[in-house]
Structure formats: C-alpha cells, structure tokens
Amino acid sequence: MEQLEEKQPYDVIVIGAGAAGMMAAGTAARNGKRVLLVEKMEKSGRKVRISGKGRCNVTNARPAEEFASQVRTNAEFFAPAFAEFNNRAAIRFFERQGVKLDIERGERVFPKSGKAWDIANALLDYCVDNGVRILYDTRVTQILTLGDKVFGIRYINKRGFERKEECAQVIVATGGVSYPATGSTGDGYAFAADLGHTVEPLRPSLTPLVSSHPQIGYIGRLLLRNVRATLYVDNEPVREEFGELGFSERGIEGAVALRMSRDAVDALIDERRVKLVVDLKPALTEEILRDRIARERAEMETSEFFGELLRKLVPKQLVMPLAQELDIHSKTYVGKITEAEVERLIRTLKGWTFPVTDYAPFEYAVVTAGGVRCDEVNPYTMESRKVRGLYFAGEVLDLDANTGGYNLQIAFSTGRLAGMLKK
Numbered sequence: 001m002e003q004l005e006e007k008q009p010y011d012v013i014v015i016g017a018g019a020a021g022m023m024a025a026g027t028a029a030r031n032g033k034r035v036l037l038v039e040k041m042e043k044s045g046r047k048v049r050i051s052g053k054g055r056c057n058v059t060n061a062r063p064a065e066e067f068a069s070q071v072r073t074n075a076e077f078f079a080p081a082f083a084e085f086n087n088r089a090a091i092r093f094f095e096r097q098g099v100k101l102d103i104e105r106g107e108r109v110f111p112k113s114g115k116a117w118d119i120a121n122a123l124l125d126y127c128v129d130n131g132v133r134i135l136y137d138t139r140v141t142q143i144l145t146l147g148d149k150v151f152g153i154r155y156i157n158k159r160g161f162e163r164k165e166e167c168a169q170v171i172v173a174t175g176g177v178s179y180p181a182t183g184s185t186g187d188g189y190a191f192a193a194d195l196g197h198t199v200e201p202l203r204p205s206l207t208p209l210v211s212s213h214p215q216i217g218y219i220g221r222l223l224l225r226n227v228r229a230t231l232y233v234d235n236e237p238v239r240e241e242f243g244e245l246g247f248s249e250r251g252i253e254g255a256v257a258l259r260m261s262r263d264a265v266d267a268l269i270d271e272r273r274v275k276l277v278v279d280l281k282p283a284l285t286e287e288i289l290r291d292r293i294a295r296e297r298a299e300m301e302t303s304e305f306f307g308e309l310l311r312k313l314v315p316k317q318l319v320m321p322l323a324q325e326l327d328i329h330s331k332t333y334v335g336k337i338t339e340a341e342v343e344r345l346i347r348t349l350k351g352w353t354f355p356v357t358d359y360a361p362f363e364y365a366v367v368t369a370g371g372v373r374c375d376e377v378n379p380y381t382m383e384s385r386k387v388r389g390l391y392f393a394g395e396v397l398d399l400d401a402n403t404g405g406y407n408l409q410i411a412f413s414t415g416r417l418a419g420m421l422k423k
Ligand SMILES: Cc1cc2nc3c(=O)[nH]c(=O)nc-3n(C[C@H](O)[C@H](O)[C@H](O)COP(=O)(O)OP(=O)(O)OC[C@H]3O[C@@H](n4cnc5c(N)ncnc54)[C@H](O)[C@@H]3O)c2cc1C
Pocket: 015, 016, 017, 018, 019, 020, 021, 038, 039, 040, 041, 044, 045, 046, 047, 048, 050, 051, 052, 053, 056, 057, 058, 059, 138, 139, 140, 141, 173, 174, 175, 176, 178, 179, 182, 183, 184, 185, 186, 187, 188, 365, 366, 367, 393, 394, 395, 396, 404, 405, 406, 407, 408, 409, 411
C-alpha cells in the first residue's frame, strides 16, 4: 500500500475551494504536501466573495470565551480547532497575505478595502503560491474507499468525462446547502452518509423569518436601528436581542432576526407557536414614552392628524401600518385621540407582536445548521473516526454560529487543522 501511495501524484485531495477548502489546501501545501484542490464552479470562493454584503466580515476579534459563546452548535468540538488557529491567527494570516483589516462595531473584522474579493483572492494566492494544483469546473461524485481507508475520488471533469484520482487522504470542504448558486449544494453530506457517517438534519439558519402579520406587506423595505426584540416560543420568552431589524420581501431580517432564527426555525419544525415582539423604543420606559407623547400632542394643533403624531415617533414607512394595527384612522384629529388609544399606542410601540409562521428557505439562509455529526470526527485532527484518511472542514460539519464573522472563522480554523493532516 505504501509503495502505491508513493506513486500517487498527490498526498491529499481537497474537495471544495471555499473558505475551509482553500485554507486546508494552502496549509497542506505549505507543509510540503502535494495538493490537488477540486472545485465544481468556474472560480474559487464564490460564497466568500458575496459574504458580508460584499464586504466580508472575515472574523470577530472578541476574546476566546466570548467567541465560543457565539458558536451555536458543538462549541466544545470546535475548541481545539480554534486553539490551533484562532481569530488573532486569522487576522495575522490575512495581514501577512497583504490584506489590511479594520475592526468595527461588535469587534467584527472587515478588509479595509471593503471588498470581500480581497479575502477570497488572499486565500487563492495562499494556495497558488504554495503550489496547490486547482481543477475548476470539476465535480467530485464519489469518495473511494478500500475497507476503512480512503483511496481516492471519482469526478466529472470540465469536459464532462468521468475520471478517477487515487490518493490516500481526502479533505471534504464542500460547505452546506445555503445559497446553492455559490456551489454549496450539499454533496459532502451525501459523501459522508455513503461512508457510514450520520448527518444531523439540515435546517436553514441565520435566515429571514416569515410573518403572517397583515401589515407586513405594507411596511415594505425598512431597516430599523436600535430596537429590542424578544422571541417567544409557546408564549415563553426564549431569546432577546438588541440592534438592527429589517423588513423585506423575504421576511423579517437584520442581525436581530437572523440571530433569533436558529431558535425560531427549530421551534417551527417542532410545530410550536412562535412570535416576535418588537420594542421600537427600548430606551424609553412606558412612563417616559407617555410623557413624550403628551408633550408632542400639546405642541400640535388639535386639527392636526394622528398620522402626524405617529410620524414624530416612528419612521414614515411605519405610520400607516401602525395606524392600521391600532385601528385608528391616520386622518383622525390628534385632539380626538382618547387616553385608551394613547395607551394602546404605547403598548404597541413597546411590544408590537409579529406571529412567525415560517422561515425563508436555504436560498436565503446565511448558513446551514446540521451536518456531519461532530462526535464521528476527531476534534484534534478533523479526521473521520470511521474512515481513515478522510477529513472534514467547514460548514459541512454540524457547526454553526451567529452572525458577526464567526462562521468564516469556523471554516478557517477547521480548514487549517484538517490541512495539517495530523494523524
Ligand atoms: C450571503 C452570505 C453572506 C455571508 N457572510 C458572512 C460573513 O460576512 N461572515 C461570516 O463569518 N460568514 C458569512 N457567511 C457564511 C460563510 O460564508 C460560510 O459559513 C463559509 O463560506 C463556509 O465555508 P466552507 O468552505 O465550509 O463552504 P463554502 O464556502 O460553501 O465552499 C464550499 C465549496 O465547495 C464546492 N463544492 C461543493 N460540492 C463540490 C463537489 N462535489 N465537487 C467540487 N467542489 C464542490 C463549492 O462549489 C464551494 O466552492 C455568509 C454566507 C452567505 C450565504
């Protein structure tokens, strides 16, 4: 067998030139390995190139403990990979690759240029400069094994012909199933399952929430800053978040809703009742808000309309939907508004309730929750516990985190560790 391996042209084949795959391939090549990187799309890192709305939130600079608290699944499994290549190491890595970085609000790290392409190209350069051979437009269809050991891959080359490449070590870095147009279509889950691994059920995460609220359609596209929202499952509060909340044709989004989506999706799958209660004025107590409304009304002519009072309290786009919600015509004279109606307004501003009836599909989800079961993978090497020479890295694993740069760091840390090819 060893003689056979010596004849093989590559020491390792990496499947998928995304964040994890490029980190793994570059690392192995830098350590002197002969590396083949196989990518089914026409270019590398398509998801990285659109990440962070084209700016790429490349990692998060928070201290290790705080970082770990943002990893939603299998944080313990992730710890050794993070210890090997943490957020500081990632920052140093990209700076050494010539990408200048900035740390923004919430310790989120972005390229100074504001271009996600700089991150994707830095990863690609790392591979190319260390001698990785890359095949584009090439889709791996099967991982070949002999007994419990990897011995190669089968793939369809760019001319549409099936070929085989023998190799004793294969790293699966095929990503999840979110944004499938970027190339992540879940092939790695099928490879893992075929080779006897358990794949934890896949669910969209960091995905917009869909509400049946009748006013949603009238709100249109809107981004609210500094709001507080509470997610309720079966009338119990399960999560509270503060920050940006957006409305769009996809549903309720923005960092607040996305961070809550993990719990909301799981609850909806379990057929539980989910609602989002939004406090539009988190900095004001009900009393202060009552005083503020009284002051605004006192300064208004009695002949002015209720809609104009609302305009002083909320963005223009919310005026009509809010008036509808309160069942008060926006053309009602402000002088005619009753105390009971003012109380209703205060209650709604402090807790506008949106029933959550669904979630946006994988096409709009930032990450995939679920994946290759982590206890079937060695956390110190990323090697499968079932098949020798088979490694996993990145989103294909049952690892996911909040927004804020954590998911790319998961890809970099696990990719780095897998690329070290430790036994
Ligand atoms: C819109 C959007 C914005 C995001 N923004 C951020 C952000 O700012 N910060 C952050 O931390 N995270 C962000 N994420 C999440 C982050 O991009 C992913 O978690 C990360 O890219 C996962 O890396 P990966 O290498 O595991 O998978 P991917 O990046 O998905 O790479 C997998 C690669 O494998 C290839 N592949 C798949 N199957 C095969 C096959 N059979 N043969 C050959 N090749 C194959 C695919 O074409 C793809 O290139 C964002 C995600 C999305 C969708």
